[in-house]
Amino acid sequence: MTVVNRVELYHVAYPLEAAFRPSWIPGYPQTENRFDLIRVLTDDGLEGWSAGPAMGRERSGLGDLLAQYVIGLDPTDIDLVQQRLREMSYLGQRHYWIEPAFWDIKAKKAGMPLYRLLGAEGGRVRLYASTGEVRSPAARVEEAEARYREGFRAIKLRVHDFAESADIAQVEAVVRAVGDRMKVAVDANQAWRVTTVSDAPLWDLARAKRFADACADMGVAWIEEPLPMDAYDELAELTRYSRVPIAGGELHTGGLAELRMMIERRCYHWFQPDAVFTGGIAQTLEVIRLCRAAGLPYTPHTWTNGIGFAVNLQLMAAGGDREEGLLEYPVNPPSWTVTARDAVLVAPWTHDRGELELPTAPGLGFDIDHKALRRHGTRFHSSGRFSVAVKAVREKGLRTALEINKARRR
Known part of the structure; x- marks a missing residue:
């Protein structure tokens, strides 16, 4: 079964050629297109991308929480992905901008555009x-x-x-x-x-x-x-x-x-x-x-x-x-x-x-320019199975971490 084995988060700030003054924020000269980017990788080599607009680095602490909820998931089980994101929202933050990355993987696995x-x-x-x-x-x-x-x-x-x-x-x-x-x-x-x-x-x-x-x-x-x-x-x-x-x-x-x-x-x-x-x-x-x-x-x-x-x-x-x-x-x-x-x-x-x-490429229909991402983006989180396990042991202790892991497997 395909499972998520790594998640990465990036903050992108792409400079505009001139100041943009959005009607919805009077008095604000916007000089960059800012957004946060998620990359979801699976154990069989698929990757899914999505993005959410950002004012700054307000999502800088998201990664640790997100990794706990999605590492090890079947990315094509959209109902379960929705449930995990719903659980993450209980403390007041809604992150449904993340969900399209899993559809990206699902459509790529099927070998066709999402539509x-x-x-x-x-x-x-x-x-x-x-x-x-x-x-x-x-x-x-x-x-x-x-x-x-x-x-x-x-x-x-x-x-x-x-x-x-x-x-x-x-x-x-x-x-x-x-x-x-x-x-x-x-x-x-x-x-x-x-x-x-x-x-x-x-x-x-x-x-x-x-x-x-x-x-x-x-x-x-x-x-x-x-x-x-x-x-x-x-x-x-x-x-x-x-x-x-x-x-x-x-x-x-x-x-x-x-x-x-x-x-x-x-x-x-x-x-x-x-x-x-x-x-x-x-x-x-x-x-x-x-x-x-x-x-x-x-x-x-x-x-x-x-x-x-x-x-x-x-x-x-x-x-x-x-x-x-x-x-x-x-x-x-x-x-x-x-x-x-x-x-x-x-x-x-x-x-x-x-x-x-309409695009004909599998998934959401686009490819990421990794050179541009390196130039204009900063990776602020990266987690895999091992790092999640180490973090759990460090924070909870070995006995409790093993107990949690056993419950998840069951």
């Missing part, structure tokens, strides 16, 4: 250009025109001003310039408000309704996260009221249980879970099934890094509507470029006139 393992065929997916900064109306129009020339036929804007009029003016300018050629969507980034650097606008239901009315009059394609993520009653009311589809669900770390409740209450017209946050691939697959049963569209959030994009690309291929649906493609030059987004991948996820050919 094929999940029963889907190859082909292409259509993309929408997802911006990341708040810009002036003139700058936003220029950006939309650039994405149109590249082949995109849909773009998502960011609005995050204290003044409603400023938000509406930006949307109006873009719709007036490209609305007859491109779908225009808007993300208000209200689900998870961040004020750690500067204050941020806080929408209530009344403001969200006024904005929805304005967007409906302009023919906006959809509005994302116009209210706090846990304002379930208000979200359901807004969704009933709005003439523009309301979308969201990207960072609901309550995973399947929370999203099931939100689907039942119709908190959104369509759901955008990101498997890196919303319970991993296994729970997100069940969310997709529930959306289908409820007649609600699904298309994932992908704004993390190239590996997170790969995870959600596989899910879009397996469970999304590839005829009508659009997959988020984060790009915000000159700062958040494809190269910076995909950082340590051998081959970045480059589009072809607003479409992307």
